[in-house]
Amino acid sequence: MDVDIGNALDARPGLTEGTLDRLDGRVAAAHDRIARGMADDEFGYASLNLPETADSAAIRAAVEPFGEPEAVLTVGIGGSALGAATLADALESDVDAYFLDNVDPDAVDALLADLPLADVVLNVVSRSGTTAETLANFLVVREAMDAAGVDWTDRTLVTTGEEGNLRRLAETHDLPALDVPEGVPGRFSVLSTVGLAVAALQGHDVEAVLAGGSDGMDALAGSLFESPAYAYGATTYALAERGALTNAFMPYAESLETFAEWFAQLWAESLGKDGLGQTPARALGATDQHSQLQLYRAGPADKLVTLVRPTERADAPIPETDLDGLSYLGGSSLGDLLDAEFAATEASLAAADVPNVRIEIDRVDERSLGELLYGMEAACVLYGELASVSTFTQPAVEWGKKAARGLLGGGDFAEAEAVADKREFRIDGA
Numbered sequence: 001m002d003v004d005i006g007n008a009l010d011a012r013p014g015l016t017e018g019t020l021d022r023l024d025g026r027v028a029a030a031h032d033r034i035a036r037g038m039a040d041d042e043f044g045y046a047s048l049n050l051p052e053t054a055d056s057a058a059i060r061a062a063v064e065p066f067g068e069p070e071a072v073l074t075v076g077i078g079g080s081a082l083g084a085a086t087l088a089d090a091l092e093s094d095v096d097a098y099f100l101d102n103v104d105p106d107a108v109d110a111l112l113a114d115l116p117l118a119d120v121v122l123n124v125v126s127r128s129g130t131t132a133e134t135l136a137n138f139l140v141v142r143e144a145m146d147a148a149g150v151d152w153t154d155r156t157l158v159t160t161g162e163e164g165n166l167r168r169l170a171e172t173h174d175l176p177a178l179d180v181p182e183g184v185p186g187r188f189s190v191l192s193t194v195g196l197a198v199a200a201l202q203g204h205d206v207e208a209v210l211a212g213g214s215d216g217m218d219a220l221a222g223s224l225f226e227s228p229a230y231a232y233g234a235t236t237y238a239l240a241e242r243g244a245l246t247n248a249f250m251p252y253a254e255s256l257e258t259f260a261e262w263f264a265q266l267w268a269e270s271l272g273k274d275g276l277g278q279t280p281a282r283a284l285g286a287t288d289q290h291s292q293l294q295l296y297r298a299g300p301a302d303k304l305v306t307l308v309r310p311t312e313r314a315d316a317p318i319p320e321t322d323l324d325g326l327s328y329l330g331g332s333s334l335g336d337l338l339d340a341e342f343a344a345t346e347a348s349l350a351a352a353d354v355p356n357v358r359i360e361i362d363r364v365d366e367r368s369l370g371e372l373l374y375g376m377e378a379a380c381v382l383y384g385e386l387a388s389v390s391t392f393t394q395p396a397v398e399w400g401k402k403a404a405r406g407l408l409g410g411g412d413f414a415e416a417e418a419v420a421d422k423r424e425f426r427i428d429g430a
């Protein structure tokens with residue numbers, strides 16, 4: 001993974017090389033803190049040890065009984081789904097991967113109607129084992145399997161914590177079960193059982209993903225000038241300090257669109273604390289050049305754009321054409337066009353003094369993805385150290401959970417009562 005921060009210098013907001021030099025001392029101190037946390041397997045910091053601590057053999061052993069299924073259906077949400085989905089959507093496989101990470105009845109019914117339930121592995125993932133959406137979806141899928149005459153206990157893999165409903169379910173029905181890694185928040189768990197079981201079921205090289213993570217681990221150093229991940233973390237932090245409170249995250253590869261969704265949880269849930277943080281805006285190149293780019297380039301000077309791409313990709317020729325004004329496309333290729341659009345967008349932002357950072361990986365394969373995912377996690381941890389926030393907790397999400405549970409009769413919660421206090425100011429339609 002390479003990071004180019006050149007277009008973050010002298011932008012609006014922008015950094016100078018002097019800023020970076022002054023910041024590097026704080027990066028060194030932050031790295032020492034991170035290194036100590038990793039050495040002691042401290043809560044949260046343990047995430048950055050996963051390339052060495054993840055048990056790929058246990059993952060392979062757990063999925064082995066399922067052979068090569070037609071499909072894998074993951075029921076989980078947030079970090080319990082997005083990492084696996086990132087790898088599944090980035091890599092090709094003959095085994096289809098589906099994810100139920102929402103409780104939209106239409107979507108759930110439509111998916112269950114299409115799935116070959118007798119040849120699906122039901123991969124239920126929840127660290128806590130109490131997440132309402134995950135447990136509700138599991139109960140719905142289990143009933144659908146029952147109704148289809150499928151023995152769900154033959155088709156289900158559980159990944160969960162030591163305690164909780166899912167652990168008890170696995171023990172009661174003797175289900176294959178994987179442990180979520182200790183001390184690793186869900187959004188940092190892609191390089192573990194949580195993110196890699198689907199990859200193993202899809203026949204991907206799990207060890208190569210972890211080797212890429214190790215590449216990222218080896219690239220950590222006590223200076224932003226020596227570590228791409230820290231260069232990204234320090235630059236995004238310093239730009240936020242200067243007003244870039246939105247980070248438009250824009251991969252130029254369809255295979256990395258879900259990666260942007262994974263990044264959004266990592267960045268928002270880790271750094272959105274104490275009135276601080278940087279809003280990740282998910283975008284896709286070249287598509288969003290025809291939508292959001294207008295705002296990025298000509299809107300408030302309150303954002304940076306992160307451009308991500310593989311330097312090697314498949315290609316497809318563009319046939320010759322005599323269409324007026326379009327003959328220049330003929331004989332070129334879609335890859336050439338995408339690369340030209342990437343360079344043009346990058347230059348367009350620079351010409352408007354909009355800070356932008358380029359992240360490049362060799363190609364979208366297991367090893368490069370492992371390094372990229374690890375690099376973003378390390379960048380996030382560094383940013384959190386520099387911002388002095390509690391990177392690995394997410395207390396703000398609990399209020400809504402209690403309110404929803406109270407509304408459904410799951411207990412007496414003041415949050416649920418507060419829902420009734422909604423201030424009304426309605427403008428009704430026809």
Ligand SMILES: O=P(O)(O)OC[C@H]1O[C@](O)(CO)[C@@H](O)[C@@H]1O
Binds near residue numbers: 078126127269
């Ligand atoms: O794995 P669990 O415990 O079901 O949690 C799922 C997701 O919900 C959160 O806890 C937030 O509610 C995320 O941090 C986590 O990734």
